[in-house]
Amino acid sequence: MACIIRQLQVAGFDHNLSYLLTAGEDAVLVDPAGELDVIRDALPEKFNPKYILLTHGHPDHAEKTEQVKGFFPAPVLGHPNCGVRGVFPLIDGQTLPIGELGDFVEVLFTPGHSRDSVCYLVNHDQGILTGDTLFVSYVGYGRADALFDSLCRLKKLPGRTIVYPGHDYGATPTSTLEEEKKSNPYFSCTTEEEFTLRLKDLD
Ligand SMILES: [Fe+2]
Numbered sequence: 144m145a146c147i148i149r150q151l152q153v154a155g156f157d158h159n160l161s162y163l164l165t166a167g168e169d170a171v172l173v174d175p176a177g178e179l180d181v182i183r184d185a186l187p188e189k190f191n192p193k194y195i196l197l198t199h200g201h202p203d204h205a206e207k208t209e210q211v212k213g214f215f216p217a218p219v220l221g222h223p224n225c226g227v228r229g230v231f232p233l234i235d236g237q238t239l240p241i242g243e244l245g246d247f248v249e250v251l252f253t254p255g256h257s258r259d260s261v262c263y264l265v266n267h268d269q270g271i272l273t274g275d276t277l278f279v280s281y282v283g284y285g286r287a288d289a290l291f292d293s294l295c296r297l298k299k300l301p302g303r304t305i306v307y308p309g310h311d312y313g314a315t316p317t318s319t320l321e322e323e324k325k326s327n328p329y330f331s332c333t334t335e336e337e338f339t340l341r342l343k344d345l346d
Pocket of ligand 1: 199201256257275283
């Protein structure tokens, strides 16, 4: 398997990050946002636009979806409740193949920041695109009970998995699940009570 994950600093609403995944000629865009020229410039000369994936329907992540189709004509996939017109609804746990060497993205529904939040796990443990569910050193504000359960789900994944967040809020643009377990004061909470109290700091 040989999927390349590129993080794109697209600026946008608030240090937004888009992602370009490539495996062979297949290309996948995640959360097309911000400066579309940054996305256009990152594309290889020859590519097959396979999917546009949305981590959730908040405008700062999804508002450029129609525009990006002008140079990346791919079907848009997201949570059935993401509210984006024309989206193909995903199912929790489904896998999306990329390229011809067995690369794939697994769909994980992670409600909390929003009810339509989705994380995309690449090749078991290569990386996870967390949208606004988990940031480096922070989490996305939202419903504490649902978010805590979703973070517990992420904690069960291999620690070496690289975290690719939807905003560049930390000291580094990426991290690992293991590192976040150690140093992220929200992700490291072990009880829902502790998490709920700490989340109030973010309000
Ligand atoms: Fe959001």
